[in-house]
Amino acid sequence: MVDPIHQAQARAIEDAFAAPAGTFVIRNAVKADAQGVDLGAWVSVVDGTIDAVGTGDADCEARIAHLGGPDRVTTVDAGGMLVTPGYVDIHVHGAWECSFDDGADAISVARAHHMLHGTTRQVLSLITNPLDVMERNLATVRDVMARRPDVLGSHLEGPFLALSRKGAHDPNCLVDPTPERVERLLEAADGTLRQITLAPEREHGMEAIRRFAEAGVVPAVGHCDADYATARRAFDAGARLMTHMFNAMNGLHHREPGPIPAAVEDPRVTIELINDGFHVQNPMVRLGLGFAPHRIAFVTDAMAATGCADGAYKLGALDVNVVDGHARLVSNGAIAGSTLILEVAVRRAVHELGMGLTDAIEAASLTPAKAFGFDRPNKVTGAPLGLVAPGYAADLLLTDPGTLAVQHVWCAGRRVK
CATH class of the missing domain: 3.20.20.140 (Metal-dependent hydrolases)
Structure with a gap:
């Protein structure tokens, strides 16, 4: 018998996929992927794809303004956590x-x-x-x-x-x-x-x-x-x-x-x-x-x-x-x-x-x-996978820098945790 709590969590993820991908910015993070580590990083996401990545509060504020301002853009403060690819x-x-x-x-x-x-x-x-x-x-x-x-x-x-x-x-x-x-x-x-x-x-x-x-x-x-x-x-x-x-x-x-x-x-x-x-x-x-x-x-x-x-x-x-x-x-x-x-x-x-x-x-x-060419634009995922970089799918994790425990998860721009 499958745990009802697990079934409910599964349904919640499916519901997240049924919803449209929004626009959001993750800020105050440490970006870590195969290309290296950047302190004070921010990542902006539009329609399930990473559209820009940078460092510094001033550039982050400018990006938020470009996307329509704080009233139209959800902002997530990473609090110094790692932002990594899913x-x-x-x-x-x-x-x-x-x-x-x-x-x-x-x-x-x-x-x-x-x-x-x-x-x-x-x-x-x-x-x-x-x-x-x-x-x-x-x-x-x-x-x-x-x-x-x-x-x-x-x-x-x-x-x-x-x-x-x-x-x-x-x-x-x-x-x-x-x-x-x-x-x-x-x-x-x-x-x-x-x-x-x-x-x-x-x-x-x-x-x-x-x-x-x-x-x-x-x-x-x-x-x-x-x-x-x-x-x-x-x-x-x-x-x-x-x-x-x-x-x-x-x-x-x-x-x-x-x-x-x-x-x-x-x-x-x-x-x-x-x-x-x-x-x-x-x-x-x-x-x-x-x-x-x-x-x-x-x-x-x-x-x-x-x-x-x-x-x-x-x-x-x-x-x-x-x-x-x-x-x-x-x-x-x-x-x-x-x-x-x-x-x-x-x-x-x-x-x-x-x-x-x-x-x-x-x-x-x-x-x-x-291994499957998913690091490039393709027919299966659309946007490529595997990096926190512009043009890549917004598969993002916020991870504790000490324990490396995953705290928050986005898949194709949908928040699932």
């Missing part, structure tokens, strides 16, 4: 007892939890299921996108995964990416499939990568047993992502390098990393962050137990037990996603791993946006 999660399965595979209402509730913690946009990850179920889930995401700017499309994690690296995916549903199956999924998504994780060594794997890339989908190498040479061929065929580096793939070995060095060496590839200290322990996170500067995208891989107490949950049809915030399959103890949010990933990066603030924010905003 976070973008490109690999996430749910929250608040809801999975993105479970219908439009479940999507609304799960999105609300992540939104309230600063993730203004998400690509919704769908787990391995029978093909007809996956087709229905793709169609649901497609329909939800029509009324929600925060949903960027879908990510299929499966069904074309290696049995030996299946993780928490149902082995009975894993299949080869034959042309017929690939076309069925593309047709169901109708242009809204953004990413698909697959094992390139499976029969028809390279052919599938080329077809998905041709259709505008970003193939991701992951849940695979691919060696270094196979991974390089996959990237040359059109794969441009690595799904949660270190997890569900061959590890680093001095005589069997595996897929990770292939991704690190290729400047075309964005590399996902789950920065929770559990999927990847801190020494390896630090190592990974140094592999490919500006190409590491923080992802959560968060499942339905995110934002909930420890206990029993489901991942598709599989039973999951969550202890101390860590999710594992009941059947074999395999890690079953996370309970991470990007707000925590950014905080961990800065406070525990010594990553610079702007680099951590970039890994949770601009880098994942770049």
Whole structure:
């Protein structure tokens, strides 16, 4: 049973999206994004887009006057808080007892939890299921996108995964990416499939990568047993992502390098990393962050137990037990996603791993946006994502500069927290 409070919060966010975007100015802030840090910053927003950014009270007053004066412009005093871009999660399965595979209402509730913690946009990850179920889930995401700017499309994690690296995916549903199956999924998504994780060594794997890339989908190498040479061929065929580096793939070995060095060496590839200290322990996170500067995208891989107490949950049809915030399959103890949010990933990066603030924010905003071309004007989001800069979407966070806890959230110019 979903908490009625969570349902009410989800409805409030949907209501915010139904309202027109207004004109407002955030002032007395510290702007922090991939371009650096500016003190005494202000940001003005018109019709859901940032129209100007500057510093200093005099310029801010002039901007307010240009927009019609204080009687027509809402002003938000940041009180010295950080103003940052909204976070973008490109690999996430749910929250608040809801999975993105479970219908439009479940999507609304799960999105609300992540939104309230600063993730203004998400690509919704769908787990391995029978093909007809996956087709229905793709169609649901497609329909939800029509009324929600925060949903960027879908990510299929499966069904074309290696049995030996299946993780928490149902082995009975894993299949080869034959042309017929690939076309069925593309047709169901109708242009809204953004990413698909697959094992390139499976029969028809390279052919599938080329077809998905041709259709505008970003193939991701992951849940695979691919060696270094196979991974390089996959990237040359059109794969441009690595799904949660270190997890569900061959590890680093001095005589069997595996897929990770292939991704690190290729400047075309964005590399996902789950920065929770559990999927990847801190020494390896630090190592990974140094592999490919500006190409590491923080992802959560968060499942339905995110934002909930420890206990029993489901991942598709599989039973999951969550202890101390860590999710594992009941059947074999395999890690079953996370309970991470990007707000925590950014905080961990800065406070525990010594990553610079702007680099951590970039890994949770601009880098994942770049993976799909959302850092430029595009047909999905319109205005680009990932920076606090003129012309960018007004996806903005006010964040405590000490704790990095998200205090206020705007998505597409609508205030949702």
